[in-house]
Amino acid sequence: MKQFITFVRKEFYHVFRDQKTLLLLFGMPVAQIILFGFALTNEIKNSKVLICDHARDAATQNILQRFEASPSFNIEKNILNHKGIEQEFKKGKIRLAVIFPANFQNDLNHFNKAQVQLIADASDPNTATTLTNYASSILMDYQKELQEGQAQFMSIKTDVRMIYNPELKGTTNFVPGVIALVLLLVCVLMTSISIVKEKETGTMELLLVSPFNPILVVLSKAVPYFFLSLINLTVILILSTTLMDMPIKGSIFLLYFASSLLILTALSLGLLISNSTDSQQAAMLISLMGMLIPTMMLTGFMFPLENMPLALQYISNLVPSKWYYTITKSVMIKGMGIEAIWKELLVLTVMTLVLLTISIKKFKIRLA
Amino acid sequence: MTNEVVIKTDKLTKQYGDFVAANQITLEVYQGEIFGFLGANGAGKTTAMRMLCGLSTPSSGSATIGGFDIYKETEQIKKNIGYMSQKFSLYEDLTVMENIRFFGGIYGVPDKDLKERMRSLIETLGLKSEADKLVGSLPLGWKQKLAFSVAIFHEPKIVFLDEPTGGVDPVTRRQFWDLIYDASDKGITIFVTTHYMDEAEYCNRVTMMVDGYIKALDTPYKLKQQFSADSMDDVFYELARNAKRREDQL
Structure with a gap:
């Protein structure tokens, strides 16, 4: 346990020393909220x-x-x-x-x-x-x-x-979408890069030679990003409730619980990506192509899923943020409790477990 | 140097498909010995060393490190060895102190020893004024010395050094070898790969690897006699010139 704390502390050093990335991580949600909130839904002319x-x-x-x-x-x-x-x-x-x-x-x-x-x-x-x-x-x-x-x-x-879209879904609820997007981006991208970085610089070898449990290497990488994501979530929620008059009708505890679950799903996905690649570029590319685009397209907050071809609607079930989006909308806008979203929570849990199992199995304790 | 065998391998082989990277490596290394592992690029040095460190599983053969079996007791082995890789691999965005504390921490060096050992290490290396600087800002020679000190910080029985002095100037290399001698005096066994033949002369015994095989194993003095050569350079040339394998084939 003491070793684990030593490791996590080291990870925090990494995160806080890389100020440009840190700025990006916190600047991005703010920019997105403002962009989506003001620029894109502002009054319509001509x-x-x-x-x-x-x-x-x-x-x-x-x-x-x-x-x-x-x-x-x-x-x-x-x-x-x-x-x-x-x-x-x-x-x-x-x-x-x-x-x-x-x-x-x-x-x-x-x-x-x-x-x-x-x-x-x-x-x-x-x-x-x-x-x-x-x-x-x-x-x-x-x-x-x-x-x-x-x-x-x-x-x-x-x-x-x-x-074309009588239900008007996705009208004012860009905020849940942005939350999902930011959480996924931070968790998947940052974790995958941070592990692959150790492989690239050769420090992974030192860690694998050490008696430190390799599984803990992976887990301690995820800890700082878990906390960063929670801070990010809080910033987004504060911004959207104060600036955008976004309601949080349901339980805020439930919202954080569901968000933590999504963060875990995303972290596991990030771990999986980093275990499958050897360079930061590849990890970044896979994270962006594999996460950002499906999340934007198939979550439902930009383009209503109901209007998509059936095949895409099925594929969208694989996108974690789609489930999370339903959860946040139910909790924030409709004020519903756990009885309304247990199914989505279950789906996310299963996704997390599957991803985590695969990535731990895939993690190479020996280099070759 | 004592007669206690700390590394013992028997026909250790690593095969990637048809390619045999290291072929039937059989050797014994004694406690406190400085054991040089020489060979051209692609001869299989790094492969052999990685098997010994537990970074790579052998295809066949057996070995014990510090008395522990290479297949079954890897956890035990890990606690008893230190490793310094070819690439400089400390965290460049951490300070000198933070790096030492981190590696001390994951090797489970007790807190009460940690402070004292850190202080004495910083003093030995003469890095007092750099202790709180980021490692990335240090010159390469200092980084290498620091990396070595970190590798033996938890006082392992054996330390594996994979081309530790690559790209370092002669003066620093000399200082580096002083550190190696100090460690050896404390009873730490040094297993070192190198390209530099002058460094080979500093070793107690050396092996020469060619195309995955061990072609020679003895003290530098005896090897020179055996090949009636003036220097280790000539011995190396004599052995390696018929090598078929080059780095690009790996």
């Missing part, structure tokens, strides 16, 4: 909107002018048939279609209510929600003005349809 005006009366003209005046919208053209609208959506040229039924003003005047349909391309859920909200508020404004000086209540009912 989105192309298609107007389908079957009424062509004073009321719809008035509303159209308001749309035109808004900096968020850029009115494309006026197409009347549904097929045309669909084609425009498919080409990806427009984000939103606003459809006024015939007799819009008539309905408004005589029945005191009228309908407008908003169709949004929800394959980009953030934009879709924002755009329909903007459009609805323009309609509300108009309704409010009509209401003034009128005794009777007038209402314009908006019928919002999200196409």
Whole structure:
């Protein structure tokens, strides 16, 4: 045990002496949170909107002018048939279609209510929600003005349809995604590099000649990164709750527990990678290609998994962050307890055990 | 130097597929001896040494290190040997003191001895003002001396040195050998591979490896007599010139 502590202390020296990497490790999550939080979900300008005006009366003209005046919208053209609208959506040229039924003003005047349909391309859920909200508020404004000086209540009912991704999954929950990404990156990349580094510099030979248990060499490498990751997690959580108004509705203890589990999964994966390669470059490349890209693509926080081909959906089950993402969303946003996420926790546990077993088995106690 | 045998090998062989890197190595090394292990690049020196350290499993043959079996008692062997590899391998981003403390720690040197031994080591090496500097900032010669001192810090029975003086200037090499003699005087057996034939002259006995075989094993004096050569250089040339293997074949 004393030897183990000696070793872990040495690992901390390594980590803290390498200040550039340290800066990167802590700078990255901050930059990502800010990037995802502000730059990418900020207000939307000049989105192309298609107007389908079957009424062509004073009321719809008035509303159209308001749309035109808004900096968020850029009115494309006026197409009347549904097929045309669909084609425009498919080409990806427009984000939103606003459809006024015939007799819009008539309905408004005589029945005191009228309908407008908003169709949004929800394959980009953030934009879709924002755009329909903007459009609805323009309609509300108009309704409010009509209401003034009128005794009777007038209402314009908006019928919002999200196409391509009706569930709007992954809307505001980039934070869980970023947490998963950062944890995986720190753990997989840093552990794999740190072990391979010992192989490269030849110190691994000294360690293998020493009576120190080789398995402990591997484990003590993981300790500093485990703590670093927890600190990182805390930084992300503080940033996202204070800056982004991200809720943590569920138990914070559960969140940390699940995160620790993901960290362990990632550490085991890092160990596996480092046991399979002999150079830092190879380890880095495998970690990046093997972790970063699948995590970005197949976790569900950037691209909704529901829209992917079935094969990719199956593959996504192998990505640890996919399970973690579900956990964090359930705990942070929906405020659910362990009964809702035990299955995901189990999957992560099994992954960790399998990876750890393989990597310990693969670890070469003798060099050749 | 005593008559106690600390390294004993019998037909120790390492084979990679068809390639026999070390072929039927049979030798005995006595306690406190400085045992030189010579040979051209690719002759199989490092392979043989790695088997003895437990870094590589022999394909056949048997050996005992410090009385412990090379197959069954590796843990015991590890506690009793020190090793210094070809590549300089201390942690460059740790200070001199931290490196010593680390290796002392993983070899289980007791805390109460650790401080005193560290102090005396730093003094012997004359590294007092460098004790808290990062190892990476030291000149190569000092690094090598430090690496050697670290390898024998836990007072092993045997220390294996794999080309310890590569790239070091003659003066430092001389100082390095002074350290080796000191260690030998304390009863530590030194098993050293080298390319430098002047270093071979410093050894009590040397072996010459050619193409994986041991071609000669005796004191430098007797080897020179046997090959009627003036220097170890000539002995080496005589033996190695017919070698078929070169480094690039490994």
